[in-house]
Amino acid sequence: MIDRFRLPLAVDVEALRADLIRLGDAGWTPHFNRDYYDGDWSGLVLRAPPGHGDSLYTGGGDGVWQDAPAMDQCHGARALLEQLGLDVRSVRLLRLGAGAEIKEHRDYGLGAREGEARLHVPIITNPSVAFRVRNRPVDMRPGEIWYLDLGQPHRVHNAGPTDRIHLVIDVAANAQLRTWAPFDQVDPEVQRVAEILNATSPETSARNFAAFRERMLSDAALHVELAAIRDRRLFIEETVRLGVESDLPFAEAEVETALIDGRNRWNQPWS
Known part of the structure; x- marks a missing residue:
């Protein structure tokens, strides 16, 4: 199976950047997996299980999802989710600070084989961000949407002078998504x-x-x-x-x- 694929969809990245301006610097939460990173790896929850709106953890909730308060300020993100028309689960903004590094790890249970797909939408990035899945770099640019199989080993290093911020969307790997991403294609x-x-x-x-x-x-x-x-x-x-x-x-x-x-x-x- 493939471990990466750029979806053939356009994104209004300026609308997503406007979301970041409205949100400001308040409410960003350090990632809970402290053993997996050095530097600033933090996020804002936009959609989560009920009662989990202040946690970056995407599990729990018995399959029930709802928008967190921060989503009210994210008109661009909400419009993108409506454009996708997918079975949306978790939605987060994840920030990797300048000089920060996420060490190699797997997000077990996440991937098309398990019926769930993670989409990354770069909003702010720089040429010195190295995102590797199975050690091979993924060149993601603002305004693109990428499926990544992060059940595979992956790591990220932001060696640049600016923060990297992605909109990260977990969705069901259903028939609609499969019309865009050929999961079963041989790598x-x-x-x-x-x-x-x-x-x-x-x-x-x-x-x-x-x-x-x-x-x-x-x-x-x-x-x-x-x-x-x-x-x-x-x-x-x-x-x-x-x-x-x-x-x-x-x-x-x-x-x-x-x-x-x-x-x-x-x-x-x-x-």
């Missing part, structure tokens, strides 16, 4: 890598992996990129993908063996 990047690996012999795979390991030791950026991945399965897949990008295709088994060998060496008693 073209995964397919491309698989085709290249199928054409690579075991002998070439072993040589290429040895060469890739040498390259990683001398390439600081590559080392940092892989070191940021916490999920073991994703680490293996991304090491393979980056090998393909480096014209050094090798099989996942090469990485698996290296990881096991590294752990065994670590566990050996000191001599």
Whole structure:
């Protein structure tokens, strides 16, 4: 399945920015998952379960949702929701401050497979915001609407000088949404890598992996990129993908063996 898709819809981003001006700086709540970020990651609730209008947590409520008081000032957001015509659940404004970082994590139970989709609408951003899903960057610009499968490992770093603010909308992954987002489409990047690996012999795979390991030791950026991945399965897949990008295709088994060998060496008693 795909993990990202830009919906073919236009957004009145100036109306959303007018919402932010009316809301001002009051009422922004720090995100509750303190272990997952450094810096300012905060938000305003626009739609939530009854009695949860002051919490960024999107669970609870037994499937009942209602607008929070802040929605009364968000004419642009309300118009966008009406334009979408979807089964809307949670709606929040999420702000990632300048220099802030959200560490790699998964939002379990969220994704088209589970019947729920998260849409991101950038309102204010800058070129130095790096939003990665399964370690691959998603280039989202103001006025666009993106479906992201955030049940997959993802992380964000705002290395720019200004805050990044997105309107984040959780909706049912129903038939209407599926007319816009082909959830069941094979990820073209995964397919491309698989085709290249199928054409690579075991002998070439072993040589290429040895060469890739040498390259990683001398390439600081590559080392940092892989070191940021916490999920073991994703680490293996991304090491393979980056090998393909480096014209050094090798099989996942090469990485698996290296990881096991590294752990065994670590566990050996000191001599």
